[in-house]
Amino acid sequence: xxTTTRLPHAGRTSPRAPAPPxxxxxxxxxxxxxxxxxxxxxxxxxxxxxxxVFGLYxxxxxxxxxxxxxxxxxxxxxxGLDNYSKLFGDPDFWNALVNTVGMLxxxxxxxxxxxxxxxxxxxxxxxxxxxxxxxxxxxxxxSVAAVGIVFSQLFDRDAGMANGLLHLVGIGPVDWRxxxxxxxxxxxxxxxxxxxxxNSLIYLAAMQAVPKELYEAASIDGAGRVRQLFxxxxxxxxxxxxxxxxxxxxxxxxxxxxxxxxxQGSNAISGGSLRQFQxxxxxxxxxxxxxxxxGYGSAVAWMIFLIIIVxxxxxxxxxxxxx
Amino acid sequence: xxxxxxxxxxxxxxxxxxxxxxAAVAIGASMAVLSACGSDDGTSGSGKTVLVVxxxxxxxxxxxxxxxxxxxxxxxxxxxxxxxxxxxAPKLQQWMASGQGAGDVVALEEGILTQFMQRPDAxxxxxxxxAAPLRKNYLDWKWHQALTPDGKTLVGLGTDVGAQGxxxxxxxxxxxxxxTDREKVGALWQDWDGYLSVGKKFTAxxxxxxxxxxxxSIYQNMLMQQSDHTxxxxxxxxxxxxxxxxxxxxxxxxxxxxxxxxxNIAAWSPQWNAGFKKGTFATIPCPSWMLGxxxxxxxxxxxxxxxxxxxxxxxxxxxxxxxxxxxxxKHPEQAAELAKFLTSAKxxxxxxxxxxxxxxxxxxxxxxxxxxxxDPYFSDAPVGRIFGDSVKALRPVYLGPQNNPINDAVSNSxxxxxxHKLSDAAAWKKAVSEAKRLED
Numbered sequence: 001x002x003t004t005t006r007l008p009h010a011g012r013t014s015p016r017a018p019a020p021p022x023x024x025x026x027x028x029x030x031x032x033x034x035x036x037x038x039x040x041x042x043x044x045x046x047x048x049x050x051x052x053v054f055g056l057y058x059x060x061x062x063x064x065x066x067x068x069x070x071x072x073x074x075x076x077x078x079x080g081l082d083n084y085s086k087l088f089g090d091p092d093f094w095n096a097l098v099n100t101v102g103m104l105x106x107x108x109x110x111x112x113x114x115x116x117x118x119x120x121x122x123x124x125x126x127x128x129x130x131x132x133x134x135x136x137x138x139x140x141x142x143s144v145a146a147v148g149i150v151f152s153q154l155f156d157r158d159a160g161m162a163n164g165l166l167h168l169v170g171i172g173p174v175d176w177r178x179x180x181x182x183x184x185x186x187x188x189x190x191x192x193x194x195x196x197x198x199n200s201l202i203y204l205a206a207m208q209a210v211p212k213e214l215y216e217a218a219s220i221d222g223a224g225r226v227r228q229l230f231x232x233x234x235x236x237x238x239x240x241x242x243x244x245x246x247x248x249x250x251x252x253x254x255x256x257x258x259x260x261x262x263x264q265g266s267n268a269i270s271g272g273s274l275r276q277f278q279x280x281x282x283x284x285x286x287x288x289x290x291x292x293x294x295g296y297g298s299a300v301a302w303m304i305f306l307i308i309i310v311x312x313x314x315x316x317x318x319x320x321x322x323x
Numbered sequence: 324x325x326x327x328x329x330x331x332x333x334x335x336x337x338x339x340x341x342x343x344x345x346a347a348v349a350i351g352a353s354m355a356v357l358s359a360c361g362s363d364d365g366t367s368g369s370g371k372t373v374l375v376v377x378x379x380x381x382x383x384x385x386x387x388x389x390x391x392x393x394x395x396x397x398x399x400x401x402x403x404x405x406x407x408x409x410x411x412a413p414k415l416q417q418w419m420a421s422g423q424g425a426g427d428v429v430a431l432e433e434g435i436l437t438q439f440m441q442r443p444d445a446x447x448x449x450x451x452x453x454a455a456p457l458r459k460n461y462l463d464w465k466w467h468q469a470l471t472p473d474g475k476t477l478v479g480l481g482t483d484v485g486a487q488g489x490x491x492x493x494x495x496x497x498x499x500x501x502x503t504d505r506e507k508v509g510a511l512w513q514d515w516d517g518y519l520s521v522g523k524k525f526t527a528x529x530x531x532x533x534x535x536x537x538x539x540s541i542y543q544n545m546l547m548q549q550s551d552h553t554x555x556x557x558x559x560x561x562x563x564x565x566x567x568x569x570x571x572x573x574x575x576x577x578x579x580x581x582x583x584x585x586x587n588i589a590a591w592s593p594q595w596n597a598g599f600k601k602g603t604f605a606t607i608p609c610p611s612w613m614l615g616x617x618x619x620x621x622x623x624x625x626x627x628x629x630x631x632x633x634x635x636x637x638x639x640x641x642x643x644x645x646x647x648x649x650x651x652x653k654h655p656e657q658a659a660e661l662a663k664f665l666t667s668a669k670x671x672x673x674x675x676x677x678x679x680x681x682x683x684x685x686x687x688x689x690x691x692x693x694x695x696x697x698d699p700y701f702s703d704a705p706v707g708r709i710f711g712d713s714v715k716a717l718r719p720v721y722l723g724p725q726n727n728p729i730n731d732a733v734s735n736s737x738x739x740x741x742x743h744k745l746s747d748a749a750a751w752k753k754a755v756s757e758a759k760r761l762e763d
Binding site for chain 1: 413416419438439441442539589590591592593594595603725727728731734735736738739741742743744745753760761763
């Protein structure tokens, strides 16, 4: 604030101000120059300050904690990488990793394909377009907790709608929380319901920039809608696809609320009786805030961070190469 | 206040998302900073000393605060309450770790206390503040729970205990052709074998309801009656696989699951909550503090349908809390005085009448007020007498440092049996190996 108001002021007064009498040559208004150079940095500073306080510091502090035996909220001995080596030998962690990646694939792949289809349908001239486009955004507005609670009821073992529908086609009731595949399916449905519309809108925005001539030419050449979608639309909106794949990957690896609410009961954090659907985030929370083993929990947090980076890069490379 | 169930109540609820989690941590941290600012001088605008009391769930102290303030004009009490123990426990950890925010008096639930007993130096030694003569006022084991093994440091003063009864649905019992009178029902289940055979009769009658909600709480109940220790010896050696008490409770529970008695309805889940109203299960072991939960979930329509009988076996207790003064308090002297007042027999009686928390002070347990107390909602059951008898019949049980996480592992294994996911032997093996891994 001070710098920005001083800037015009300094510009106005300096030319009239005489150079210091004892100076051999007039100096080029140091204050003004500093202000002019510094201002842009000042403008972007809030982000970096906030990032340093709420992003970088916790990150480094977590790393510090993870190198200690830190239980009951009290700092203990420095133990080096012990927490990490223990983590590598912990079957529950690998189980959580498999669950997380499994649900990531199960949720993200259909979600992005569906988003693509929805977006290409919305990209045509239809009546009430604005209404429809707004409509697909609605699921994001609803709270995750509400989604979780509603879907938990739908997938209830005794009185859920999902089992009711299965019953109509002659399939016996499924105990959705007891089996791995069924719990993954239920949670993936929740994730898809919430994020498909969001991704569609991103695709739609990208599609609007694709030149109409391409489609006209394709039509003349006799390409059908599906062919047009994969031969023209997808390659043309590739940056948007890369963005959605990466953001979905990151979100999927941090999956927490949906499975937690789905789990229900007092041991919800373990994600099912045999940890059928415990994600990495749930595992971290269990270690840190349920068992009060902060050192170990911090090690888990850092592993999640590293895994996210690795998987994001891998995904990025794959998506960039395919065309 | 309830050890396992209430402690975890919060986790049944949405712990919404990592962002919310991060927000909660941030808010917790800033609250810690703010409250530290507020209590720096520890006085309010009117120059009174402000004592901050941190509680979870319901302790029923509102009237007691007024009384205390009236008697001590220089003191102002502020209670900061967090409704779920599951949300309270991590915050308490943060306050204790950061050295600020814990206020002057904190409530410690039994499971939290066993963990904090490894760090008694984080709390004011109440023996230094004239607590020693109070010893005779309390149930002996309750006193010892908060006392270090060398007997030199007293971390907390007992509030309530989770005295056990067995709640049951009279209408379902009638439907199944069983007696409904609480004395006759209690006579049928003198021990857990009796409970099992009543359960078999009930199940054979096909009322459409299950005999109990889920195996976890039954197991927990039996376990607490078996021996003076469970997963740990008193010098904190893990004995889950060598303590016959654990195995006995486990085997009996599995027998009940195999007999089809369990509804496999997870405690604190929406179905469980609805089950009180709809009558999807006929019995549930109920610590005194659970009467409030049943009233809330079953609603007005449930009044008179539920009743309380004695719990099978020799009494039992599940849960209960303590009040402690963190070392970080700026007013340890006054805070200790307040804690003594709130945990006095008079204070505990008031809390029992207010919120159903059963007292741990002998004078309160034996007082006419408590002994003669009947609960109209539970068909006028003499709950004061039932829970009092239960508390006095039991022996103290030592809970080790990782008691709660181990208990979670065991009940998850029992759930896996209920879901037909694991055999008895495989589930047991899994529980033991998880417990051992927690020790590393």
